[in-house]
Ligand SMILES: Cc1ncc(C[n+]2csc(CCOP(=O)(O)OP(=O)(O)O)c2C)c(N)n1
C-alpha cells in the first residue's frame with residue numbers, strides 16, 4: 331500500500347490561511363483585499379500575519395466600501411490580476427450584490443466571450459453565534475441562483491485548504507462561503523495537502539436506508555445524526571454537496587438510486603432555497619426511484635433572532651434531522 | 663457654568679455619562695460570564711457625544727443609531743432595564759430579545775434602532791426626515807454613524823439626497839479614528855470628514871467629542887439650523903473608544919500608549935474637573951452620583967435576570983404584521 335504521508339494538526343482557519351499563503355507564493359498576480367484583512371488580521375483572523383509576510387501591496391486593507399472594493403476586484407481580475415476579495419460576511423456582501431450580479435457574473439457573456447473575470451470572493455456565512463438578523467444569514471443558496479459564477483461551500487479542513495487554488499485557476503468568478511461556526515474546527519491534514527476537486531459532491535458516510543444531502547456546517551449535524559441513527563439500525567448515506575453551483579447531480583442521484591429516500595438539510599430558508607432546487611432536480615431526474623416524497627430540514631422562515639433559544643429553534647438541529655430521517659424510514 | 667440651571671444640567675450630563683460608563687462596564691462583565699452573547703460593542707470613552715447630542719433633541723425628534731448604541735439609547739432615555747433585558751435575550755427587552763446589543767429599538771423615544779450594517783441607517787434617516795417634512799412636522803432626525811461609515815456609498819448618496827431636498831437631518835459622525843482595526847489614515851484620502859459635508863452643499867462643523875459641553879453647544883447650533891428650515895447639517899464629533907472594537911478584538915492595530923494619551927481626556931473626568939473647579943461640587947457629590955448610578959445598573963441587571971424567555975412557539979411572530987398590529 332502507499333506510504334502514509336506525515337500529517338499536521340491544523341484548523342479550518344489555519345487551513346484557509348495556508349491556502350492563501352500558497353496561492354500568493356505560487357502566483358504573483360494573487361493578492362488579498364478587504365476590510366481589516368491587514369492591520370487587524372482579518373475579522374475571523376484568517377489573514378493574521380500575512381501583512382507582515384507579504385506587505386501592504388498584496389494584503390490590502392480597504393475602506394468600508396463593499397461595492398467599490400468588490401467592483402475593484404472585478405476590474406483587477408479583468409486587468410490581469412488574480413484577486414482574492416474578502417467580504418466580512420454574506421450580509422454585507424449585499425452592499426456589493428450589484429457588482430457581483432451585474433458585473434462579475436455577466437461580463438463574459440455580455441462581451442460575447444471577449445472578457446472574463448478570474449476573481450475569487452471569500453465570505454463568512456451562517457448563524458449559531460447569536461449575532462442576530464444582520465449578521466447571521468445563509469444566502470449562498472441565493473448566490474447559487476446566478477449563472478456565470480461558481481459557488482463553493484467548504485465544510486472540511488481538506489476543502490478549506492484545497493478549494494482556493496482551483497478557484498483561482500477558474501477563469502470565471504468563484505464565491506467561497508465559509509460558515510462562521512467552522513473557523514475553529516480542528517483536525518489533521520496531510521502535510522502536503524493539495525488542491526481538491528471542485529466539481530464533485532462527496533459521500534461522507536455510507537448507508538442504504540436514506541440519503542441525506544447537505545453542505546457546510548449543517549454537514550456535521552447530519553453526520554452526527556447519521557451516527558445516532560446507525561445505533562438504532564438506520565443507515566443513512568450523507569452527502570456533502572461542496573459545490574452549490576454547478577450542482578453535482580450525479581452523486582446524490584446515484585445515492586438515491588440505492589436508498590430511495592432523500593432528505594435535504596440546509597441552513598438557508600426553505601422557500602425558494604437551494605433545497606427547493608435540489609428537490610426539484612430529484613423530482614425531474616429520479617422520481618421513479620423514490621419510495622416516499624423528498625423531505626427538507628431548513629431554517630425557520632424568520633430573520634435569525636438573537637436570543638439563544640430562538641436562534642437554536644430557527645436552525646436545523648441534529649434532533650430535527652434524526653426525527654425527519656426516522657419518520658421517512660418508518661413510512662416506507 | 664455659573665447659573666444654578668447650568669450647574670444642575672451639567673450634573674445631569676455627568677450622571678448620564680457615568681451611567682453609560684458603569685452600565686457598559688457591567689455589560690462587559692456579564693459578557694465574560696456568558697449572560698450576554700453575540701457581538702458587544704462598548705461606547706466607553708465616547709459618552710460625551712451621545713450625551714451632548716441628545717440634550718439638543720426634543721422628544722418628538724427621531725434617532726437612528728449604530729450597533730455601538732447603548733450610550734445613544736441610554737442618553738435618549740431608553741430604559742436601562744429594557745436594554746439590559748434585551749442583551750439577556752429576554753422578552754422584556756426593548757426588542758423582545760430578538761435583536762440583542764446591536765438592535766435596540768424603542769418606539770416611545772423614537773429610537774429607530776441600532777443598525778449593524780455599517781452606514782445602513784443613513785438612508786433610513788433621510789427617509790424619516792423626508793416623511794417628517796412632508797407631514798409638516800418641524801422635527802430633526804438625528805443619524806449616528808462612525809468614521810468608517812463615511813467610506814460607504816450610502817453616506818455619499820444620502821448626503822447628496824438630503825442636501826438636495828433640504829431635509830431636516832442631523833448627520834452625526836462619531837469619528838473615533840478607527841473602523842474596527844483600520845485607522846482612518848488607511849481608509850480616507852481626505853480625512854477631514856466635516857469638509858465632505860460642505861462638498862455636498864450642507865453646513866458642516868467638527869467639534870471636540872470628548873467635551874460634552876462643546877458637543878452640546880455644537881449640536882444645539884446644528885439642530886437650530888435644521889429647525890429653521892436650512893436643510894441638513896453634518897456634525898463631526900472627534901472622539902476615541904477606550905475599549906476594543908468588540909469583545910473579540912486583540913487590538914494589534916494601536917498602541918497602549920495611544921490609548922493612554924486619549925484616556926487623559928476622559929470625557930467624564932473633563933466634566934467632573936470642570937465642576938470641581940467652578941466650585942459647589944465635591945467628592946461627596948460625586949459619590950452620590952456613583953451610588954445612584956450603581957443602583958440603576960444593579961436594578962437593570964436584576965430586571966434582566968428576572969426576565970422571561972419568549973416561548974419558542976412565537977419564533978415566527980413579527981415576521982409579518984399580525985391582524986392586531988395593523
Ligand atoms: C456593511 C458592513 N461592513 C462591514 C461590517 C463589519 N464592521 C462592523 S463595525 C465595523 C467598523 C465600523 O467603523 P465605524 O463606522 O468607524 O464605527 P465604530 O465601530 O468605530 O463606532 C465594521 C467593519 C458591517 N457591520 N457592515
Ligand SMILES: [Mg+2]
Nearest residue numbers: 808809840841
Ligand atoms: Mg470608528
